[in-house]
Amino acid sequence: MKLVVLSGGGGGARLTRGLADTLEPGELTVVGNVGDDLEVLGLHVSPDLDSLLYTLSGLIDEDRRWGRAGETWNVLESVGAWGGEDWFRLGDLDVGLHLVRTQALREGVALSEITARLAGRVGLRCSILPATDDRLRTRVATPAGTFAFQEWYVGRGHRDEVDAVEYVGAREASPAPGVLHALQAADAVVFAPSNPYLSIGPILAVSAIRRAIERRSVRCVAVSPLVGGQAVSGPAGRMLSRMAGGTTPDFVAQSHKDLIDALVIDRSDAPGAADVPVTAPEIELVVTSTLMHDRGAERRLADVVLEAACA
């Protein structure tokens, strides 16, 4: 079966790994968020694409859950000592990738082509596509002002509540080569357990991608990023509370309004268990354990997702 996953980093990347472990080589295409991308120290950094690359290749630091295992931090120490900007944590092995990517971008190679080359170097069994090769940047409006995504997320430790999210450049952005084809050829579409506003939202902000999903004839399954009404990591819970009005499965489902057929939720969020009202009865709820504490759990969740996608 041909599957397309829309994903950020973190848990999204881990579910993607579970799916890649389960599917045959070539069956899986991941469309990664680029709204988090930034230029820092003259380097083009694509945090979500890198999390996907590192997770799928096994290079990721499994404890820290971002960046590379065995990472060292001497570049950044030196940058700070010489008076450069060192607020964004870049490890030495990570910087190596950013240098290679940035140089290729400057030579005019598209992000999607570079991403394919990098994935090829580590022999991935699936394709990673950026949502777009065009410049698309997430900005958040908060009571303290409007910030570029990483300025808020890393620079301010995402401490400010978010009132609104905007995707600068989305209107003009085209899907990267291969994205629409993958969606059209897909037997199912999955939204990984990533932040609806910060990871899935920027992908769907590329209107041709949203349109392709709206017009699909196959099932689309989202996996909630919440466990017990809270994000496993990051601000998804706080953002759903403030921007959607709550963190029950209904609010998660509403954040993907008109796009999904089923929502996979954790047992701790199951209606009844916590007496949660269901107001979107057209969306099927699939209840399972969504915490991915090891590779086995990733594969088990992947199996549930695949079953829901093929239902």
Place this chain on the structure above:
Amino acid sequence: MKLVVLSGGGGGARLTRGLADTLEPGELTVVGNVGDDLEVLGLHVSPDLDSLLYTLSGLIDEDRRWGRAGETWNVLESVGAWGGEDWFRLGDLDVGLHLVRTQALREGVALSEITARLAGRVGLRCSILPATDDRLRTRVATPAGTFAFQEWYVGRGHRDEVDAVEYVGAREASPAPGVLHALQAADAVVFAPSNPYLSIGPILAVSAIRRAIERRSVRCVAVSPLVGGQAVSGPAGRMLSRMAGGTTPDFVAQSHKDLIDALVIDRSDAPGAADVPVTAPEIELVVTSTLMHDRGAERRLADVVLEAACA
């Protein structure tokens, strides 16, 4: 006294440190070679300015004699693994500096201003000025073809003999701010024991610098980079043999024709000692031990140079 030193890296940087140790803060200005500069992995690298900075600040690896003490190499390992160019050895701490400098250059800050900022971060007692803020690049013509300096020096391990050296951009290059003023205010000028063609040559190729030295009213003292007719490191000996015809003090003096009043040479190269003819009697020869195997030797050589400069 106000002293200006023209220097490459290596031995030139070590003599400069000896002079800085001896002179009062503010008395010493080093004009550094930028003909070796290169762009690699999108980074602007200034090897000679960095050798000066690292040597004068004590950050240099005293055994390797280039790069930083305690250096690690994870960026380059990663670059190679991702398929990037890894022929030019860049350590992690070194990359930190290159990122800071390259970002500032892209923002329009001049190399001289950046160099001053970096020197300020480590509290140097002297000024480091690049010969020029303009693009000036050394190229070498060899029997195997003409190469950009680092392509030949590092990429090909400087194995090809050199027939000629050209300084691309020198004609249009202006001295960096402060260089002419330092030369005009100097009580003496010193050519450090650096390669005449590859380190001193590119500085003097900036015509306003050469003219200022030709028109000086103070003494100019060169220190030979040779010991026993051979370079302590690098290809200076081979280049003098092939391009000037020999490696005796006369040939070294000829390479600085019409510019120097005195040449400091090692005892092993002293005329008489090896029965070497002297054909440039207008240039005073100063015989001492020029090998700088420790800080004490750097200071002793600096004392001899200062004495010759004040004669």
